[in-house]
Amino acid sequence: MIPFLDLKKINTPYETAFQQKMKTVLENGWYILGEEVRAFESNFATYCGAKYCIGVGKGFDALVLIFKGYIELAKLKKGDEVIVPANTYIASILAILEADLIPVLVEPKFETYNINSDLIEEKITLKTKAILVVHLYGQLAEMKVINAIAINHNLLVIEDAAQAHGAIANSKFQIPNRKLQKAGNRSDAAAFSFYPGKNLGALGDGGAITTNDSALAQIVFSLRNYGSVTKYYNDYAGVNSRLDELQAAFLNVKLPHLDAENEKRRTIAKRYLTEIENDKIQLPKWNLSNNHVFHLFVIRTENRMELKQYLHENGIQTVIHYPVPPHKQKALPDYNMLSFPITEKIHETVLSLPISPVLTTEEVTFIIAILNKY
Numbered sequence: 001m002i003p004f005l006d007l008k009k010i011n012t013p014y015e016t017a018f019q020q021k022m023k024t025v026l027e028n029g030w031y032i033l034g035e036e037v038r039a040f041e042s043n044f045a046t047y048c049g050a051k052y053c054i055g056v057g058k059g060f061d062a063l064v065l066i067f068k069g070y071i072e073l074a075k076l077k078k079g080d081e082v083i084v085p086a087n088t089y090i091a092s093i094l095a096i097l098e099a100d101l102i103p104v105l106v107e108p109k110f111e112t113y114n115i116n117s118d119l120i121e122e123k124i125t126l127k128t129k130a131i132l133v134v135h136l137y138g139q140l141a142e143m144k145v146i147n148a149i150a151i152n153h154n155l156l157v158i159e160d161a162a163q164a165h166g167a168i169a170n171s172k173f174q175i176p177n178r179k180l181q182k183a184g185n186r187s188d189a190a191a192f193s194f195y196p197g198k199n200l201g202a203l204g205d206g207g208a209i210t211t212n213d214s215a216l217a218q219i220v221f222s223l224r225n226y227g228s229v230t231k232y233y234n235d236y237a238g239v240n241s242r243l244d245e246l247q248a249a250f251l252n253v254k255l256p257h258l259d260a261e262n263e264k265r266r267t268i269a270k271r272y273l274t275e276i277e278n279d280k281i282q283l284p285k286w287n288l289s290n291n292h293v294f295h296l297f298v299i300r301t302e303n304r305m306e307l308k309q310y311l312h313e314n315g316i317q318t319v320i321h322y323p324v325p326p327h328k329q330k331a332l333p334d335y336n337m338l339s340f341p342i343t344e345k346i347h348e349t350v351l352s353l354p355i356s357p358v359l360t361t362e363e364v365t366f367i368i369a370i371l372n373k374y
Contacts, residue, residue, distance in 0.1 A: 002354055002363050004317040007196055009358045011203070014253050018203075021249035033225070033242055036249040041208070043255055044192075047166075048184035050210040052217035055243025056224050059162045059193025059207040060091050060098075063132075065241065066158055066189045066209055067099035069219045070130075072236060075156060076101065080129040082158075085115035086343040088134040090326045092160050095191075096132065104128065105327060105335070107342045111285040113298065114141040120149055130156040135164035135183055137321075138199065138265075138295035139286070143169060143186045159183060159190035162207075163295035165200040166262045170289060184210040194251060199265070199295050200258050202247040261357035265294040268355050268364055272297055275368045280307075282349075296321055300349040307374060308351055314370045319352045 011018070021036070028034060037055050045053035056062050070076040078100035084092055086105035096103045104123050109116045113136045120131065131150055133141045143157075150157045161167075164183040184190040194206035211217055219236065222229050227238025269292070273283055282300040286292050298321060301307045308318050325347040327335040353367060 001315045001317055002359075002367065004319050004352070004354050005197055005356055006358055007201070010201075010356060014250075017253045018250055021253060022246065025246050025249055031245050034245045036245050036252060037243050040243070040248040040252050040255070043252060044208055045210060047255060047258075048182050048190075048210045050185045050190075051212045051214070052210065054209045054211075054217060054220045054224060055248060056207045056209065056220075057241035057243065058205040059191055059195065060095055061224070061239070061241040062191035062193070062207040062209045063092065063095035063158070063160060064098045065220050065223050065239075066191060066211075066216070067096065067101060067130075068223060069189075069216045070156060071099065072219050072223075073215055076129050079127070081125060081127040082130045082132050083115075083120055083123055083128060084132040085134050085136070086327060086340040087113065087325060087346050088136060088160070089322060090329055090331065091162075092132060092134055093326050093332065101130075102127070105338065105340060105343075107340050108136070108346065110342060110346070112139055112141075113137055113284070113346065114139060115146075117142045117145040117149065120146065121153075124149075124153055124155075128153070128155060130158060132158050132160055133187065134160040135167060137284075137298050138163045138167060138293040139284075140164060140167045140169055140183060140186070140291040143181075147186070156189075157187040159187040161190045161210075162193035162195075162198065164293055165192060165198065166258050166290075167293045168290040170291065185212070188213055189216055194247065199262060199293055200251065200254060202244075203250050204244065204247055206243050206247040206251065207241075208243065262290075262293040264357040265355055266290070266292070268359055269294045269297055271364055271368065272353065272355075276371050278372055278374055280374060281371060294355055296352045297355040298350050298352050300346070301351060302349060304349055304351050310374055311370065316367055316370060317354065321350060321352050322347060 041053040081102045082096045087108045093103045161183040167183040169181040189211040192208045194202040223238040224241045227234045227236030325343045
Protein backbone atom coordinates (compact mmCIF):
# COMPACT_ATOMS: atom_id res chain seq x y z
CA MET A 1 0.00 0.00 0.00
CA ILE A 2 1.33 3.44 -0.92
CA PRO A 3 0.46 5.49 2.20
CA PHE A 4 -1.15 8.87 1.84
CA LEU A 5 1.57 10.34 4.07
CA ASP A 6 4.45 8.40 5.62
CA LEU A 7 5.52 10.56 8.56
CA LYS A 8 8.00 8.00 9.83
CA LYS A 9 9.80 8.02 6.49
CA ILE A 10 9.69 11.83 6.32
CA ASN A 11 11.29 12.19 9.77
CA THR A 12 13.81 9.34 9.56
CA PRO A 13 16.57 11.47 7.94
CA TYR A 14 16.41 13.82 10.92
CA GLU A 15 16.51 11.13 13.61
CA THR A 16 20.15 11.62 14.62
CA ALA A 17 19.73 15.41 14.77
CA PHE A 18 16.51 15.00 16.75
CA GLN A 19 18.27 12.83 19.30
CA GLN A 20 21.06 15.37 19.66
CA LYS A 21 18.49 18.13 20.16
CA MET A 22 16.71 16.09 22.82
CA LYS A 23 20.05 15.62 24.61
CA THR A 24 20.76 19.35 24.38
CA VAL A 25 17.36 20.33 25.79
CA LEU A 26 17.72 17.81 28.62
CA GLU A 27 21.18 19.07 29.48
CA ASN A 28 20.06 22.70 29.41
CA GLY A 29 17.33 21.90 31.93
CA TRP A 30 15.10 24.70 30.56
CA TYR A 31 11.93 23.29 29.04
CA ILE A 32 9.54 26.23 28.60
CA LEU A 33 10.28 29.28 26.37
CA GLY A 34 13.99 28.58 26.28
CA GLU A 35 16.80 28.98 23.78
CA GLU A 36 15.27 26.67 21.17
CA VAL A 37 11.99 28.59 21.07
CA ARG A 38 13.81 31.91 20.81
CA ALA A 39 16.03 30.52 18.06
CA PHE A 40 13.09 29.16 16.10
CA GLU A 41 11.16 32.42 16.44
CA SER A 42 14.15 34.27 15.01
CA ASN A 43 14.76 31.69 12.28
CA PHE A 44 11.15 31.47 11.16
CA ALA A 45 10.64 35.24 11.17
CA THR A 46 13.69 35.56 8.92
CA TYR A 47 12.48 32.73 6.70
CA CYS A 48 9.06 34.38 6.22
CA GLY A 49 10.56 37.85 5.85
CA ALA A 50 8.63 39.11 8.87
CA LYS A 51 9.91 41.20 11.79
CA TYR A 52 8.36 39.04 14.49
CA CYS A 53 7.47 35.41 15.12
CA ILE A 54 5.69 34.27 18.27
CA GLY A 55 5.65 30.52 18.93
CA VAL A 56 2.40 29.16 20.35
CA GLY A 57 0.88 25.82 21.27
CA LYS A 58 -0.93 25.12 18.00
CA GLY A 59 -2.19 26.70 14.80
CA PHE A 60 -5.70 27.23 16.17
CA ASP A 61 -4.28 29.22 19.08
CA ALA A 62 -2.27 31.31 16.64
CA LEU A 63 -5.46 32.49 14.93
CA VAL A 64 -7.31 33.09 18.19
CA LEU A 65 -4.43 35.07 19.69
CA ILE A 66 -4.18 37.29 16.61
CA PHE A 67 -7.87 38.16 16.96
CA LYS A 68 -7.61 38.66 20.71
CA GLY A 69 -4.50 40.75 20.27
CA TYR A 70 -6.30 43.07 17.90
CA ILE A 71 -9.20 43.26 20.34
CA GLU A 72 -6.76 44.41 23.03
CA LEU A 73 -5.45 47.00 20.56
CA ALA A 74 -9.06 48.14 19.91
CA LYS A 75 -8.71 47.36 16.21
CA LEU A 76 -11.39 44.71 16.68
CA LYS A 77 -14.21 44.36 19.19
CA LYS A 78 -16.51 41.50 20.09
CA GLY A 79 -19.30 41.17 17.55
CA ASP A 80 -17.27 42.47 14.60
CA GLU A 81 -17.54 40.54 11.34
CA VAL A 82 -14.65 38.64 9.76
CA ILE A 83 -14.86 37.52 6.13
CA VAL A 84 -13.61 33.95 5.63
CA PRO A 85 -13.79 31.39 2.80
CA ALA A 86 -16.78 29.05 3.08
CA ASN A 87 -14.77 25.95 2.13
CA THR A 88 -11.98 26.24 4.68
CA TYR A 89 -11.30 23.65 7.36
CA ILE A 90 -13.65 24.40 10.26
CA ALA A 91 -10.77 25.44 12.56
CA SER A 92 -10.52 28.78 10.75
CA ILE A 93 -14.15 29.54 11.55
CA LEU A 94 -14.00 28.18 15.10
CA ALA A 95 -11.08 30.52 15.82
CA ILE A 96 -13.19 33.51 14.79
CA LEU A 97 -16.01 32.35 17.06
CA GLU A 98 -13.59 31.68 19.93
CA ALA A 99 -12.66 35.36 19.84
CA ASP A 100 -16.36 36.35 19.98
CA LEU A 101 -16.29 37.59 16.39
CA ILE A 102 -18.76 36.75 13.61
CA PRO A 103 -17.68 34.70 10.58
CA VAL A 104 -19.08 35.83 7.22
CA LEU A 105 -18.63 33.08 4.64
CA VAL A 106 -17.63 33.71 1.03
CA GLU A 107 -17.54 31.20 -1.83
CA PRO A 108 -14.19 30.05 -3.29
CA LYS A 109 -13.11 29.67 -6.89
CA PHE A 110 -13.33 26.19 -8.40
CA GLU A 111 -9.95 26.66 -10.08
CA THR A 112 -7.87 27.32 -6.97
CA TYR A 113 -10.16 26.40 -4.04
CA ASN A 114 -9.21 29.77 -2.50
CA ILE A 115 -11.61 32.59 -1.62
CA ASN A 116 -13.14 34.33 -4.63
CA SER A 117 -11.85 37.87 -4.30
CA ASP A 118 -14.55 39.10 -6.70
CA LEU A 119 -17.20 38.25 -4.10
CA ILE A 120 -15.64 39.84 -1.04
CA GLU A 121 -16.86 43.42 -1.39
CA GLU A 122 -20.52 42.43 -1.64
CA LYS A 123 -20.21 40.83 1.82
CA ILE A 124 -18.67 43.89 3.47
CA THR A 125 -20.92 45.74 5.93
CA LEU A 126 -20.37 48.44 8.53
CA LYS A 127 -19.55 45.66 11.00
CA THR A 128 -16.85 44.08 8.80
CA LYS A 129 -13.42 44.68 10.28
CA ALA A 130 -11.18 41.91 8.94
CA ILE A 131 -10.60 39.36 6.19
CA LEU A 132 -9.23 35.96 7.16
CA VAL A 133 -7.52 34.58 4.06
CA VAL A 134 -6.84 30.84 3.93
CA HIS A 135 -4.10 29.60 1.61
CA LEU A 136 -5.91 26.31 1.16
CA TYR A 137 -3.95 23.17 0.26
CA GLY A 138 -0.76 25.26 0.09
CA GLN A 139 -1.58 27.77 -2.66
CA LEU A 140 -1.46 31.49 -1.97
CA ALA A 141 -4.75 33.32 -2.34
CA GLU A 142 -5.06 36.48 -4.46
CA MET A 143 -3.34 38.63 -1.86
CA LYS A 144 -2.64 41.66 -4.05
CA VAL A 145 -6.35 42.05 -4.83
CA ILE A 146 -7.46 41.20 -1.29
CA ASN A 147 -5.04 43.67 0.29
CA ALA A 148 -6.29 46.39 -2.06
CA ILE A 149 -9.88 45.69 -1.00
CA ALA A 150 -8.81 45.80 2.64
CA ILE A 151 -7.09 49.17 2.20
CA ASN A 152 -10.16 50.62 0.49
CA HIS A 153 -12.42 49.51 3.35
CA ASN A 154 -9.95 49.92 6.24
CA LEU A 155 -9.94 46.22 7.09
CA LEU A 156 -7.34 44.02 8.74
CA VAL A 157 -6.01 41.12 6.66
CA ILE A 158 -5.01 37.94 8.48
CA GLU A 159 -3.50 34.88 6.81
CA ASP A 160 -4.35 31.33 7.81
CA ALA A 161 -1.09 29.96 6.44
CA ALA A 162 -1.34 26.60 8.21
CA GLN A 163 -0.90 24.74 4.91
CA ALA A 164 1.36 27.17 3.06
CA HIS A 165 4.80 27.22 4.73
CA GLY A 166 7.23 28.61 2.17
CA ALA A 167 4.78 29.61 -0.58
CA ILE A 168 6.14 32.61 -2.47
CA ALA A 169 4.09 35.23 -4.31
CA ASN A 170 4.59 35.46 -8.07
CA SER A 171 7.99 33.82 -7.80
CA LYS A 172 7.89 32.69 -11.44
CA PHE A 173 7.80 36.32 -12.53
CA GLN A 174 9.99 37.77 -9.77
CA ILE A 175 11.75 41.08 -10.48
CA PRO A 176 15.53 40.68 -9.89
CA ASN A 177 16.77 41.87 -6.48
CA ARG A 178 13.25 42.40 -5.18
CA LYS A 179 12.53 40.75 -1.84
CA LEU A 180 10.31 37.70 -2.11
CA GLN A 181 6.93 37.87 -0.42
CA LYS A 182 6.21 34.63 1.38
CA ALA A 183 3.17 33.33 3.18
CA GLY A 184 3.31 34.91 6.61
CA ASN A 185 4.45 38.28 5.28
CA ARG A 186 1.54 39.32 3.05
CA SER A 187 -0.89 40.62 5.66
CA ASP A 188 -1.19 42.29 9.05
CA ALA A 189 -0.53 38.96 10.75
CA ALA A 190 -0.40 35.28 9.88
CA ALA A 191 -1.04 32.01 11.69
CA PHE A 192 0.94 28.82 11.10
CA SER A 193 0.43 25.26 12.30
CA PHE A 194 3.27 22.78 12.79
CA TYR A 195 0.98 19.76 13.17
CA PRO A 196 3.06 16.69 12.20
CA GLY A 197 1.48 16.35 8.74
CA LYS A 198 2.25 19.93 7.65
CA ASN A 199 5.03 20.75 5.19
CA LEU A 200 6.98 21.96 8.22
CA GLY A 201 5.76 19.53 10.84
CA ALA A 202 6.81 19.01 14.44
CA LEU A 203 6.52 15.69 16.30
CA GLY A 204 3.46 16.99 18.10
CA ASP A 205 1.36 20.14 18.17
CA GLY A 206 2.86 23.54 17.59
CA GLY A 207 2.07 26.87 15.97
CA ALA A 208 3.33 30.38 15.36
CA ILE A 209 2.26 33.91 14.50
CA THR A 210 4.25 36.11 12.14
CA THR A 211 3.72 39.86 11.86
CA ASN A 212 5.42 43.17 11.17
CA ASP A 213 3.13 44.89 13.70
CA SER A 214 5.25 45.57 16.79
CA ALA A 215 2.23 46.43 18.95
CA LEU A 216 0.48 43.18 18.07
CA ALA A 217 3.66 41.17 18.61
CA GLN A 218 4.18 42.66 22.06
CA ILE A 219 0.64 41.82 23.15
CA VAL A 220 0.65 38.30 21.71
CA PHE A 221 4.00 37.51 23.36
CA SER A 222 2.16 38.32 26.59
CA LEU A 223 -1.21 36.71 25.78
CA ARG A 224 0.37 33.31 25.07
CA ASN A 225 1.80 33.26 28.60
CA TYR A 226 -1.20 34.10 30.79
CA GLY A 227 -1.06 37.75 29.72
CA SER A 228 2.17 38.22 31.60
CA VAL A 229 5.24 40.23 30.63
CA THR A 230 6.86 40.01 34.05
CA LYS A 231 6.36 36.74 35.91
CA TYR A 232 3.37 36.83 38.28
CA TYR A 233 2.27 40.23 36.92
CA ASN A 234 -0.57 39.90 34.41
CA ASP A 235 -1.48 42.75 32.10
CA TYR A 236 -4.07 40.85 30.06
CA ALA A 237 -6.44 37.92 30.50
CA GLY A 238 -4.19 35.58 28.57
CA VAL A 239 -3.88 31.83 28.07
CA ASN A 240 -1.26 29.10 28.29
CA SER A 241 -0.24 28.54 24.67
CA ARG A 242 3.53 28.31 24.33
CA LEU A 243 5.48 26.52 21.64
CA ASP A 244 7.11 23.56 23.37
CA GLU A 245 10.87 23.83 23.74
CA LEU A 246 11.47 20.33 22.36
CA GLN A 247 9.14 20.85 19.39
CA ALA A 248 10.94 24.11 18.63
CA ALA A 249 14.22 22.19 18.67
CA PHE A 250 12.86 19.69 16.13
CA LEU A 251 11.55 22.52 13.95
CA ASN A 252 14.97 24.19 14.01
CA VAL A 253 16.38 20.97 12.55
CA LYS A 254 13.79 20.75 9.77
CA LEU A 255 13.39 24.40 8.74
CA PRO A 256 16.59 24.58 6.62
CA HIS A 257 15.27 21.70 4.49
CA LEU A 258 11.77 23.09 3.93
CA ASP A 259 12.38 24.73 0.55
CA ALA A 260 13.97 21.58 -0.88
CA GLU A 261 11.09 19.44 0.38
CA ASN A 262 8.56 21.87 -1.07
CA GLU A 263 10.35 21.65 -4.43
CA LYS A 264 10.03 17.86 -4.33
CA ARG A 265 6.29 18.29 -3.80
CA ARG A 266 6.09 20.65 -6.79
CA THR A 267 8.00 18.16 -8.94
CA ILE A 268 5.43 15.48 -8.14
CA ALA A 269 2.58 17.93 -8.75
CA LYS A 270 3.96 18.77 -12.21
CA ARG A 271 3.94 15.08 -13.08
CA TYR A 272 0.39 14.64 -11.87
CA LEU A 273 -0.75 17.69 -13.85
CA THR A 274 0.96 16.71 -17.08
CA GLU A 275 0.59 12.91 -17.01
CA ILE A 276 -2.85 12.26 -15.52
CA GLU A 277 -5.17 12.02 -18.51
CA ASN A 278 -8.65 10.95 -17.53
CA ASP A 279 -11.85 12.82 -18.36
CA LYS A 280 -13.39 11.59 -15.10
CA ILE A 281 -10.82 13.54 -13.06
CA GLN A 282 -10.60 17.34 -12.69
CA LEU A 283 -7.08 18.51 -11.87
CA PRO A 284 -6.25 21.65 -9.86
CA LYS A 285 -5.04 24.85 -11.53
CA TRP A 286 -1.51 26.11 -10.94
CA ASN A 287 0.63 28.67 -12.79
CA LEU A 288 3.86 26.68 -12.16
CA SER A 289 5.27 29.39 -9.86
CA ASN A 290 6.36 28.81 -6.28
CA ASN A 291 3.07 30.26 -5.02
CA HIS A 292 1.99 26.66 -4.30
CA VAL A 293 3.75 24.28 -1.91
CA PHE A 294 1.28 21.41 -2.44
CA HIS A 295 0.57 20.54 1.15
CA LEU A 296 -2.18 18.60 -0.59
CA PHE A 297 -2.77 17.61 -4.21
CA VAL A 298 -6.54 17.67 -4.55
CA ILE A 299 -8.48 16.35 -7.53
CA ARG A 300 -12.24 16.32 -8.09
CA THR A 301 -14.43 13.52 -9.43
CA GLU A 302 -18.16 12.94 -9.59
CA ASN A 303 -17.88 9.38 -8.25
CA ARG A 304 -15.52 10.02 -5.38
CA MET A 305 -16.17 6.96 -3.24
CA GLU A 306 -15.94 4.72 -6.29
CA LEU A 307 -12.57 6.21 -7.24
CA LYS A 308 -11.35 6.10 -3.64
CA GLN A 309 -12.25 2.40 -3.40
CA TYR A 310 -10.65 1.68 -6.78
CA LEU A 311 -7.41 3.30 -5.67
CA HIS A 312 -7.50 1.44 -2.34
CA GLU A 313 -7.93 -1.87 -4.16
CA ASN A 314 -4.87 -1.00 -6.21
CA GLY A 315 -2.76 -0.20 -3.16
CA ILE A 316 -3.07 3.60 -3.06
CA GLN A 317 -4.29 5.37 0.08
CA THR A 318 -6.21 8.64 -0.35
CA VAL A 319 -7.91 11.10 2.01
CA ILE A 320 -10.94 13.37 1.65
CA HIS A 321 -10.18 17.01 2.60
CA TYR A 322 -12.94 17.65 3.67
CA PRO A 323 -16.17 15.60 3.43
CA VAL A 324 -18.52 18.12 5.09
CA PRO A 325 -18.37 21.92 4.56
CA PRO A 326 -18.30 24.05 7.72
CA HIS A 327 -21.77 25.51 7.19
CA LYS A 328 -23.25 21.99 7.20
CA GLN A 329 -21.52 20.86 10.39
CA LYS A 330 -23.58 20.19 13.54
CA ALA A 331 -21.14 22.42 15.41
CA LEU A 332 -22.39 25.46 13.45
CA PRO A 333 -26.21 25.22 13.58
CA ASP A 334 -26.68 28.94 12.86
CA TYR A 335 -25.13 28.37 9.43
CA ASN A 336 -26.83 25.10 8.46
CA MET A 337 -29.58 26.76 6.41
CA LEU A 338 -27.15 28.75 4.27
CA SER A 339 -26.43 27.72 0.70
CA PHE A 340 -22.99 27.81 -0.87
CA PRO A 341 -23.27 25.74 -4.07
CA ILE A 342 -19.62 25.94 -5.11
CA THR A 343 -18.39 25.06 -1.62
CA GLU A 344 -20.83 22.19 -1.38
CA LYS A 345 -19.80 20.86 -4.81
CA ILE A 346 -16.14 21.00 -3.83
CA HIS A 347 -16.73 19.12 -0.58
CA GLU A 348 -18.77 16.47 -2.40
CA THR A 349 -16.15 15.78 -5.07
CA VAL A 350 -12.60 16.38 -3.73
CA LEU A 351 -10.08 13.60 -3.17
CA SER A 352 -6.45 14.07 -2.07
CA LEU A 353 -3.72 11.99 -3.70
CA PRO A 354 -0.46 11.03 -1.98
CA ILE A 355 2.14 13.79 -2.23
CA SER A 356 5.20 14.19 -0.03
CA PRO A 357 8.96 14.66 -0.31
CA VAL A 358 9.52 10.92 0.26
CA LEU A 359 7.15 9.65 -2.45
CA THR A 360 9.36 7.83 -4.96
CA THR A 361 9.43 8.29 -8.73
CA GLU A 362 8.21 4.72 -9.12
CA GLU A 363 5.31 5.30 -6.76
CA VAL A 364 4.27 8.44 -8.63
CA THR A 365 4.45 6.57 -11.94
CA PHE A 366 2.28 3.81 -10.52
CA ILE A 367 -0.33 6.23 -9.12
CA ILE A 368 -0.58 8.01 -12.48
CA ALA A 369 -0.93 4.73 -14.38
CA ILE A 370 -3.71 3.49 -12.09
CA LEU A 371 -5.58 6.80 -12.35
CA ASN A 372 -5.35 6.77 -16.14
CA LYS A 373 -6.86 3.27 -16.19
CA TYR A 374 -9.87 4.31 -14.12
